[in-house]
Amino acid sequence: MLLKLTGGRIFDPAHEVNDVVRDIYIRDGRIVEKPTDGRVDEEIDVSGKVIMAGAIDMHTHIGGGKVNIARTMLPEDHAEAVYERTELLRSGTGHAAPSTLTTGYRYAEMGYTAGFEPAVLPINARQAHMEMHDTPIIDKGGYVMLGSDDFLLRMMAANSDQEAINNYVAWTINHAQAVGLKVVNPGGISAFKFNQRKLDLDEKNDFYGVTPRDILHRLSRAVQEIGVPHPLHVHGCNLGVPGNMQTTLDTIQGAEGVPMHLTHIQFHSYGMEGDFKFSSGAAEIAEAINKHKNITVDVGQILFGQTVTASGDNMRQFAGAPHAHPNKWVCMDIECDAGCGVVPFKYKDQSYVNALQWMIGLETFLMVDDPWRIFLTTDHPNGAPFTSYPHLIRLLMDKSFRNDMLSTLHPEAQKATHLASLDREYSLYEIAIMTRAGAAKLVGLADRGHLGIGAAADITVYTDNSDREKMFEKPDYVFKDGEMVVRQGQVIKITWGTTHVVKPEYDISIEKPLKSYFDKYHTQKMSNFKISNDEIVDDGRGSLTIQPLHKGGRL
Amino acid sequence: MKALTLKLKTDLTQRVDCSPLTPDKLAGKDVADIAAMELVSGRLTLPVEELFDISGDDVNNIRFENSSAKLDHIGHAMSQGRITIEGDAGAYLGQFMTGGNIEITGNTFIYSGCEMKGGQIKINGNAGDFVGAARSGYKNGMTGGTIIVTGNTGARTGDHMRRGMILIEGDAGEYCGSRMISGTIAVLGDVGKHLGYAMKRGTILLPKMPQHGITANFNDCGSHTLAFLPLMFASFKKLDSKFANVEGFSRVQRYAGDVGGIGMGEILVKI
Numbered sequence: 001m002l003l004k005l006t007g008g009r010i011f012d013p014a015h016e017v018n019d020v021v022r023d024i025y026i027r028d029g030r031i032v033e034k035p036t037d038g039r040v041d042e043e044i045d046v047s048g049k050v051i052m053a054g055a056i057d058m059h060t061h062i063g064g065g066k067v068n069i070a071r072t073m074l075p076e077d078h079a080e081a082v083y084e085r086t087e088l089l090r091s092g093t094g095h096a097a098p099s100t101l102t103t104g105y106r107y108a109e110m111g112y113t114a115g116f117e118p119a120v121l122p123i124n125a126r127q128a129h130m131e132m133h134d135t136p137i138i139d140k141g142g143y144v145m146l147g148s149d150d151f152l153l154r155m156m157a158a159n160s161d162q163e164a165i166n167n168y169v170a171w172t173i174n175h176a177q178a179v180g181l182k183v184v185n186p187g188g189i190s191a192f193k194f195n196q197r198k199l200d201l202d203e204k205n206d207f208y209g210v211t212p213r214d215i216l217h218r219l220s221r222a223v224q225e226i227g228v229p230h231p232l233h234v235h236g237c238n239l240g241v242p243g244n245m246q247t248t249l250d251t252i253q254g255a256e257g258v259p260m261h262l263t264h265i266q267f268h269s270y271g272m273e274g275d276f277k278f279s280s281g282a283a284e285i286a287e288a289i290n291k292h293k294n295i296t297v298d299v300g301q302i303l304f305g306q307t308v309t310a311s312g313d314n315m316r317q318f319a320g321a322p323h324a325h326p327n328k329w330v331c332m333d334i335e336c337d338a339g340c341g342v343v344p345f346k347y348k349d350q351s352y353v354n355a356l357q358w359m360i361g362l363e364t365f366l367m368v369d370d371p372w373r374i375f376l377t378t379d380h381p382n383g384a385p386f387t388s389y390p391h392l393i394r395l396l397m398d399k400s401f402r403n404d405m406l407s408t409l410h411p412e413a414q415k416a417t418h419l420a421s422l423d424r425e426y427s428l429y430e431i432a433i434m435t436r437a438g439a440a441k442l443v444g445l446a447d448r449g450h451l452g453i454g455a456a457a458d459i460t461v462y463t464d465n466s467d468r469e470k471m472f473e474k475p476d477y478v479f480k481d482g483e484m485v486v487r488q489g490q491v492i493k494i495t496w497g498t499t500h501v502v503k504p505e506y507d508i509s510i511e512k513p514l515k516s517y518f519d520k521y522h523t524q525k526m527s528n529f530k531i532s533n534d535e536i537v538d539d540g541r542g543s544l545t546i547q548p549l550h551k552g553g554r555l
Numbered sequence: 556m557k558a559l560t561l562k563l564k565t566d567l568t569q570r571v572d573c574s575p576l577t578p579d580k581l582a583g584k585d586v587a588d589i590a591a592m593e594l595v596s597g598r599l600t601l602p603v604e605e606l607f608d609i610s611g612d613d614v615n616n617i618r619f620e621n622s623s624a625k626l627d628h629i630g631h632a633m634s635q636g637r638i639t640i641e642g643d644a645g646a647y648l649g650q651f652m653t654g655g656n657i658e659i660t661g662n663t664f665i666y667s668g669c670e671m672k673g674g675q676i677k678i679n680g681n682a683g684d685f686v687g688a689a690r691s692g693y694k695n696g697m698t699g700g701t702i703i704v705t706g707n708t709g710a711r712t713g714d715h716m717r718r719g720m721i722l723i724e725g726d727a728g729e730y731c732g733s734r735m736i737s738g739t740i741a742v743l744g745d746v747g748k749h750l751g752y753a754m755k756r757g758t759i760l761l762p763k764m765p766q767h768g769i770t771a772n773f774n775d776c777g778s779h780t781l782a783f784l785p786l787m788f789a790s791f792k793k794l795d796s797k798f799a800n801v802e803g804f805s806r807v808q809r810y811a812g813d814v815g816g817i818g819m820g821e822i823l824v825k826i
Contacts (some may be wrong), residue, residue, distance in 0.1 A: 073691035073692070074692070075690065075691065075693065076692070076693060079690075326694050327694065328694070
């Protein structure tokens, strides 16, 4: 079966193709060369339409314990958004923390074909994978979380050599079936349990005597040395604290040229100027990002309305709990492995702080020069649900729309920003970099995010519309692995995406201390901790795609 | 105009969601429109005429006849008009209602007057659990209006109640006034165990000491003469209820609690 998409305007930044009219041929789920005999089985006329690879959300909380806690805790989130079953689709609920099936449908309807869960706790990885397994259409993967786990901190306190840590990281990535490594408030989640309520970059964890800087240094090196393409995914110290931009600048400095991804940077770009002792640090942060080519960021834009914040960072979530709306929240330890905090939140456009957060996010988007190193996220659901991406894209692409929105916000916050003077408008090509080519490159997906020969045929077709929100919320067609799954913004076919993983090599000797550690301290045996490939493939619905390691990796 | 009368003509096997059958939602519709409206029942949708014989045409005055405990969500979010029910009603009677009147001759199931904001519900029978309560997981129960129950209520009457009044002529079940934030519950009969459990503020008024006494997490604050009580009894005079004829009193023993929380709730017992 050969499918031809005729006459579309191609935006494929991975091959520097910017708005070139070209036909695309698809066979067996892959993009192929034009057949020599010119014979096609089916042809779809897409002339004049905008064609991009399927979008990739490289940081979205769609699976794992905290999302489930958010769902359980917020019946109001279900009651406000109920989706009936249809002949094709299963029923579901939820706006900020939608049910798994609904998540897959909504992503596909917006032209997204992959989403990556950024906080898979090793001990809870099985549940995270099972939830993602139930998320239809899109591809998925997870970044496994280390940095506040007792085993690593013990190793660091004992001053183990880097190779031992590399081994532990590689072993964990393998057996949690992850595609990258995440660290959340390095050491802080652990320090919280020893009654520390803040932990700065160079502050020692009271119990282990380890600083966040050490942890970042060790883990980012480990990721680089074992050849995992996705750089260490860092949720830094002091999230949401006024004045935390200095910590962020120090973190960027402290990376010492080793690749590092700083996530939801908006929450880490706050100054302390002005009457409210809260100001934008976006300019300084953007300048540092522009200067340090080893740093990539995603924004974590906030948008106004009700959502829920779900994070492994129990230290900062505990501090944010008094602002919970509705007034209920959860902070918990997860088996000494990590933490978890879920605080529902309503961002208000007439709040000085929230309005400024909105501005800081947009300032960051507009002041970071290289779209290959900044990614479009709302840190779903922490800044806003992912369903607001089309709105966010319009804010980036349409200056007058942005300024109209800006003029309705808290007046004091408007005085504290120079957002109105930023003239930049993202082009379609830059959006394609941010949400496709760049994201695929960052996560390390060799065959996604581009439209070259041999790429997976994850393709989104839009009708060009000067109202970018309308354009991006309802693609004409979405193809997932060569099959049409969405037509006119409606899901018409259910497929099940693959799970992307990396398999860095490790030395089996690590299992000896790990086994006795599990036996002594954990609630499960080491053999049960390991998630086998079969579990992901399971009923034939799931599949594993092992992505290649970087050069320098030992595999 | 005659009241729009919906006489249940089938023996229901599944529950029926009657939320579309309110004066607000039927406004401007004629009988043919109403007959064709679809109601959700189990996993099916059924037209109104398949379930009910329809007569009359005054949509501001709706009568359910031969009603069953499987008819849920009657009076859902109504803001005006009147609904009369001959027989029993199911769960969520008058949920979210903001005005108007509901009267029922039989018993109701759980969550009667759940999160209601205004209007009046009169139940001439027994009510189930969670009268005037919040849905599970929600923070506020009823925030206005009046619920009168001539019979008994189930457990957790007024759970998370925030404003408004629940008047019970019979007995109230266990955990009456649990997690109450504000508002008034008055019970002429007896009340079950754990009265006012986790109560924050609000008033529970009793003409006699409950059989199980007052729990240890309420402090006895002594006897008081409270001037607001005669005014409140005077306001009951206009109600179609035994409460209209209760002899007013202002001398009460006051118990404050639940001291496990902020302890600003009160149980007032006539002395």
